[in-house]
Amino acid sequence: MTTFDIPTTSRAAVLTEHGAPLELREVPVPQELEAGALLVRIEAATVCGSDLHLWDGSLAGSQALDLPVIPGHEMVGSIIAFGDGAERDTFGAPLKLGDRICFTHASCGQCDHCRFDNQPTLCTNRQYYMFTNCSRPPYLVGGFSEYVYVFPNSGRVRVPDEVPTSWASAASCALRTVVHSFERIGKLNPWDTVVIQGAGPLGLFATALADHLGAGRIVTIGAPDDRLAIAKQYGATDVVSVFEHPEPDDRVAAVRSILDGAGAEVVFEFSGARTAFTEGLGMIKEGGRYMVTGQIDGPGKEVPVRPGFITRQQLTIMGTWSGHIAEYRKALHFMKIARDTYDFGALVPNRYALEDATEALSRMRAQEDIKPVITPHGTGGS
Incomplete structure (x- = not known):
């Protein structure tokens, strides 16, 4: 396992009760990584509408929930540790410590949806960020946290240097879902x-x-x-x-x-x-x-x-439901080539510290903020 120094705990904003303020907790950081897994330092986690539905409980109608959970599935992290065999992204490009990546929920790669239908977003055994209980290993399974554990089966792609971190975070759910929708419609x-x-x-x-x-x-x-x-x-x-x-x-x-x-x-x-x-x-x-x-x-x-x-x-x-790693890569490429045509920064103007995650959710629900950006290690950043 190749690593920077790994902390023993990570601060995270945790949902313990629907509609209640998120609770700031110290969550254990796994010291050993499975083969294929990564540990990343979250540079930005943007708030998605699904995070609002998770918070208020309305998402329970379509997704099983087992509280407590760490919200957040739109995120960009810089790599601080590799599990064995994880030194390349899904497309074969080499990764190194410190690289910024986007990564997917983890499809099993074995069910008919994954192998036969080639629709991994419908995987019946999928591991999800933000829906997975954070009181059990690997604990760090949501973006509103200083660190996140990247599942071994999660697709991952390096963020192009030309794409700011906050933009890339928004691309990792909102834009990749749009890309998936456009591809399906023709x-x-x-x-x-x-x-x-x-x-x-x-x-x-x-x-x-x-x-x-x-x-x-x-x-x-x-x-x-x-x-x-x-x-x-x-x-x-x-x-x-x-x-x-x-x-x-x-x-x-x-x-x-x-x-x-x-x-x-x-x-x-x-x-x-x-x-x-x-x-x-x-x-x-x-x-x-x-x-x-x-x-x-x-x-x-x-x-x-x-x-x-x-x-x-x-x-x-x-x-259309969610998106897989190909859509992530295409979304990032669109941002890269269109960055001078469309001001994507207009969607992500405001930064929030981790302890202000509940405020970020509230402001998004009130339409006072289009897409809040949570920066767990400080309120600066791109």
């Missing part, structure tokens, strides 16, 4: 109109990627106004404010008005709003494609749908 053409439901991190990243890929017209729906301003900077040709159009039918009518009564060839749902799916069906063109990414399952999430409408309109409807 090619965008210059004559296509794209509607993006949501002006949070996913919706804004999607706006930039749709622009980069050459969509002819992009309508981004969301709020508040400062986020819609970023959407315009990222290439949205039109925006629809949910404050100005508070009812679902109003938003459908607004999009149809912008498009002269027509629908869009492609609609992406990144909002998570309960009514978004049925709204999206009202915004789509006959024969169009609909990608649903922002929804979580659970009680109270049901909405009425007329299946015959889908049949008659000959729609293609798909869903």
